[in-house]
Amino acid sequence: EVVMTQSPATLSVSPGERATLSCRASESVSSKLAWYQQKPGQAPRLLIYGASTRATGIPTRFSGSGSGTEFTLTISSLQSEDFAVYFCQQYDNWPPYTFGQGTKLEIK
Amino acid sequence: QVTLRESGPALVKPTQTLTLTCTFSGFSLSTSGMCVSWIRQSPGKALEWLARIDWDGDEYYSTSLATRLTISKDTSKDQVVLTMTNMDPVDTATYYCARVDIRYDSSGRFYVSGYFDYWGQGTLVTVSS
Numbered sequence: 001e002v003v004m005t006q007s008p009a010t011l012s013v014s015p016g017e018r019a020t021l022s023c024r025a026s027e028s029v030s031s032k033l034a035w036y037q038q039k040p041g042q043a044p045r046l047l048i049y050g051a052s053t054r055a056t057g058i059p060t061r062f063s064g065s066g067s068g069t070e071f072t073l074t075i076s077s078l079q080s081e082d083f084a085v086y087f088c089q090q091y092d093n094w095p096p097y098t099f100g101q102g103t104k105l106e107i108k
Numbered sequence: 109q110v111t112l113r114e115s116g117p118a119l120v121k122p123t124q125t126l127t128l129t130c131t132f133s134g135f136s137l138s139t140s141g142m143c144v145s146w147i148r149q150s151p152g153k154a155l156e157w158l159a160r161i162d163w164d165g166d167e168y169y170s171t172s173l174a175t176r177l178t179i180s181k182d183t184s185k186d187q188v189v190l191t192m193t194n195m196d197p198v199d200t201a202t203y204y205c206a207r208v209d210i211r212y213d214s215s216g217r218f219y220v221s222g223y224f225d226y227w228g229q230g231t232l233v234t235v236s237s
Contacts, residue, residue, distance in 0.1 A: 001171065032222060034223035034224075036224075042229075043204055043206075043227035043228060043229055043230055044155065044204075044224075044227055045227075046209075046223065046224060046225050049209070049221065049223045055225065087154070087155055089155070089223060089224075091221065091222025091223050092222075094168075094222065095157075095160075095168045095169065095170065095171060096157050096170045096171060096172075097145070097157040097222065098157065099154050099155040099156070099157070100154065101153075101154040102154055
């Protein structure tokens with residue numbers, strides 16, 4: 001089973017600043033990596049797939065990069081609605097699909 | 109417009125069997141390439157993938173929970189059902205159903221992506237006596 005590890009667990013950033021979230025896979029997952037955003041009481045929302053492709057309707061301030069075992073989600077200029085929990089998910093080596101434990105992005 | 113909605117009991121007792129239903133609209137599970145998965149999230153914790161069923165009836169399960177899970181579909185009703193046997197308090201979680209995105213290459217051939225483009229709102233299941 002591919003273990004996904006996200007860092008940091010909590011990230012404190014001021015509105016308007018850049019946020020950089022990391023996700024590491026225990027083995028190569030090629031570019032088969034997705035990112036999701038989850039707000040309290042809501043289901044996850046797909047942000048990025050294929051490591052770097054934005055899903056439909058996702059603002060351009062969200063960008064993804066990486067391949068193999070190291071991935072990054074960058075939010076270029078944080079808006080108030082971006083403070084949430086972010087999960088990465090690999091879909092290369094399955095079953096099972098596996099998720100990271102999440103990074104909570106909070107207001108500094 | 110794609111929507112999914114989970115339904116089932118909010119409370120089950122230990123050792124009982126849980127049955128959850130995912131009712132969806134905006135797509136058909138009889139369409140080649142369409143797949144639906146179940147995913148759960150324990151309170152304050154990470155997401156855990158449970159099972160997937162494909163348009164052709166193929167089923168896939170979490171390796172750690174495979175002996176307890178059964179996923180099935182009723183294409184005529186646009187529903188996917190998940191059963192989980194021998195429920196335990198550690199199974200207390202919000203259970204989501206989600207559609208697996210389908211992609212097409214330049215030749216028009218489809219392939220199943222593996223990530224989840226639409227999710228239901230989730231249903232909280234508590235296991236307690």
